[in-house]
Amino acid sequence: MKKVAVIIALFMLFGMVGTGSAMKKQAKKDKVAIMLACFGTTYPEALKGVTNVRDQVQKAFPGTMVKVAFTSNIIRHIWHKRQNDKKFLSKYKRIAEEFINIKGILGTIAELQESGYKTIVVQPTHLYTGEQFVDLSSYINALRSIKTIKTKWMPFDRIALGRPLMGTWGDKYDYHEDMEILAKALKADVELAKKNNAALVYMGHGNEYFTTGAYIEFQQVMRNVYPDVKIFVGTVEGFPALDDVIKGLKHYNVKKVLLKPLMDSAGDHARNDMAGPDKDSWKSMIEAQGIKVIPVLHGLGEMNSVVDIFIQHIRDAARDEGIVLK
Numbered sequence: 001m002k003k004v005a006v007i008i009a010l011f012m013l014f015g016m017v018g019t020g021s022a023m024k025k026q027a028k029k030d031k032v033a034i035m036l037a038c039f040g041t042t043y044p045e046a047l048k049g050v051t052n053v054r055d056q057v058q059k060a061f062p063g064t065m066v067k068v069a070f071t072s073n074i075i076r077h078i079w080h081k082r083q084n085d086k087k088f089l090s091k092y093k094r095i096a097e098e099f100i101n102i103k104g105i106l107g108t109i110a111e112l113q114e115s116g117y118k119t120i121v122v123q124p125t126h127l128y129t130g131e132q133f134v135d136l137s138s139y140i141n142a143l144r145s146i147k148t149i150k151t152k153w154m155p156f157d158r159i160a161l162g163r164p165l166m167g168t169w170g171d172k173y174d175y176h177e178d179m180e181i182l183a184k185a186l187k188a189d190v191e192l193a194k195k196n197n198a199a200l201v202y203m204g205h206g207n208e209y210f211t212t213g214a215y216i217e218f219q220q221v222m223r224n225v226y227p228d229v230k231i232f233v234g235t236v237e238g239f240p241a242l243d244d245v246i247k248g249l250k251h252y253n254v255k256k257v258l259l260k261p262l263m264d265s266a267g268d269h270a271r272n273d274m275a276g277p278d279k280d281s282w283k284s285m286i287e288a289q290g291i292k293v294i295p296v297l298h299g300l301g302e303m304n305s306v307v308d309i310f311i312q313h314i315r316d317a318a319r320d321e322g323i324v325l326k
Helices: 002-029 044-060 073-084 086-091 105-114 131-144 175-185 187-195 213-225 242-251 268-274 282-287 304-320
Strands: 031-038 065-070 117-124 158-161 199-206 231-237 256-261 292-295
Touching: 031 044, 031 105, 044 065, 044 304, 065 073, 065 105, 073 086, 105 117, 105 131, 117 131, 117 304, 131 158, 158 304, 175 213, 175 304, 187 199, 187 256, 199 213, 199 242, 199 268, 199 282, 213 231, 231 242, 242 282, 256 268, 256 282, 268 282, 282 292
Parallel strands: 031 065, 031 117, 117 158, 199 231, 199 256, 256 292
Antiparallel strands: none
8 A cells, every 4th residue: 555655646746747847838838928009109208108007017917028019100200210310319318229119019019929929918008999999909800810721830829909998899898887997097186186276177189080979978977976176078189179178168167277188198299289388289278268277297107096907907808818917
């Protein structure tokens, strides 16, 4: 009996060693990465939002590669021109090469795939299901559709796509709940408006070729969550426009507003269209109505309460595709 027990123990020992070795090989083979798909910004100062999202996501998943891609073609082209701009590079020496050499969705994914990352979770930092997210979804679905005759030559094992801040279509995740979660994450903005005895006005990007009804719905959600503060949401492109916001401010006889971008970064739109000195900026146009304006040049990506939502959406997308993040 003792001999049998010894033999069984040896089999178990070698079996465990073999299993551990196999697990190590599998872990080494299955390289997983997270790609953050951001609209992007050309303003070095506005990179705070992007870098905070990247850093907080990396902190949440320390054992997973995290890369950033810019979805805006125009913004990427501007950064590419700066690669040979000695004056710019000399002035902004601390900007990471990741942004100087920023790539788009396909370029970043190709770079990851070439480095052995065949399982990727793509998380957009876009606000809602607009043009940028729809295009991103199209790219990801195209990559998912690749089929090779021999399975071993498949370029990817799995590619997961997370949902934007306000959620997206479908019955798996209720976008109404996503909107309410985002509203609660913006409590600090509401508190700052209350402290200044001001209404809260958000400037979103919007899109003139795509429905922007999500902004109107989100405005109502914010008002429901914070009924004691007057809250307005407008867009640079599409509806509701600045004129619609001003009509609302005049209707409620607002005398002071806290003006903030509803974007992941406080870049060109925030610094020029929203708070710029020109007569047609939001700040100037609202002030022309006799209303005092307090601009806040901080993007949503600088708020950890908002970044926590991105992190949860990454977890959801990974779980849905059976991907383990470390």
